[in-house]
Amino acid sequence: MQSGFEINKNVVIGILGMFDRLSPSIQLVRQIFVALQGAFAEHQVMLKKLSLKRKLCVVLVRSEEDLAKCDALILPGGESTTIALLARLAGLLEPLREFTKTKPVWGTCAGAILLAQTVENTKKGGQEVLGGMSISIARNGWGSQVESFEAPLVAEGLRESDRPFPGVFIRAPVVLSLNPKPQDPPITIVARISAGLLPKTQTLVPPDEDDTDPRDARTIVALRQGRHLLTTFHPELTTDHRIHEYFVHECVLGSSA
Numbered sequence: 001m002q003s004g005f006e007i008n009k010n011v012v013i014g015i016l017g018m019f020d021r022l023s024p025s026i027q028l029v030r031q032i033f034v035a036l037q038g039a040f041a042e043h044q045v046m047l048k049k050l051s052l053k054r055k056l057c058v059v060l061v062r063s064e065e066d067l068a069k070c071d072a073l074i075l076p077g078g079e080s081t082t083i084a085l086l087a088r089l090a091g092l093l094e095p096l097r098e099f100t101k102t103k104p105v106w107g108t109c110a111g112a113i114l115l116a117q118t119v120e121n122t123k124k125g126g127q128e129v130l131g132g133m134s135i136s137i138a139r140n141g142w143g144s145q146v147e148s149f150e151a152p153l154v155a156e157g158l159r160e161s162d163r164p165f166p167g168v169f170i171r172a173p174v175v176l177s178l179n180p181k182p183q184d185p186p187i188t189i190v191a192r193i194s195a196g197l198l199p200k201t202q203t204l205v206p207p208d209e210d211d212t213d214p215r216d217a218r219t220i221v222a223l224r225q226g227r228h229l230l231t232t233f234h235p236e237l238t239t240d241h242r243i244h245e246y247f248v249h250e251c252v253l254g255s256s257a
């Protein structure tokens with residue numbers, strides 16, 4: 001893939017931080033959740049570990065002005081409906097949709113929901129999306145917070161693909177189907193969970209004892225379409241930086257890192 005970057009240009013990766021707009025008391029509650037769900041600091045630490053030929057700047061994005069500085073964006077975990085609402089209140093929803101049309105975006109967990117074209121199991125009133133990926137996804141598809149789980153993932157699209165990627169799933173969404181139209185960029189599977197490890201607690205898709213089809217869309221937990229990346233789990237809460245590396249090298253810099 002062609003890189004859109006000049007060789008000496010710094011690369012700015014933004015991390016959407018809508019929760020950082022909230023009042024101090026709500027911030028405290030948020031910190032408790034973010035410690036569990038990953039956010040700016042965790043992604044920043046991972047990005048700083050990558051070895052690149054050019055300087056990588058990581059910025060927190062809370063406004064249209066912040067977004068305008070970015071070459072690429074990470075939509076972190078949290079709560080997709082709240083993130084979309086806060087983005088709308090900040091006048092950022094449309095700029096985010098425009099950004100998604102032209103620049104690389106990676107959505108983790110709640111961010112993955114925002115990147116999907118259609119969402120099931122939404123809260124009353126529906127879910128606003130940015131819609132960069134032609135997939136259908138279900139919020140909280142594996143169950144509630146207490147049914148969060150960890151599982152080794154088959155890292156088929158990553159460097160050292162024989163080495164499983166540690167999957168951390170927190171009220172994670174489930175990919176239901178891939179629906180690319182002929183004119184859309186093709187979808188590449190980056191990581192899967194083995195069909196046999198699919199949690200039985202999933203709320204949306206009825207568990208089927210015989211359903212161990214490894215091609216089942218529910219087994220897809222990381223995928224790429226064009227310059228966008230989607231992970232239903234939280235790579236920033238692990239010590240394995242291969243997914244961050246994949247985003248920067250493949251989606252942002254186009255293999256020329």
Ligand SMILES: NC(=O)CC[C@H](N)C(=O)O
Pocket residue numbers: 037076077078079080081108109110111113139140170171172173
């Ligand atoms: N860890 C997460 O980001 C959870 C996502 C959350 N279940 C949502 O609907 O947005």
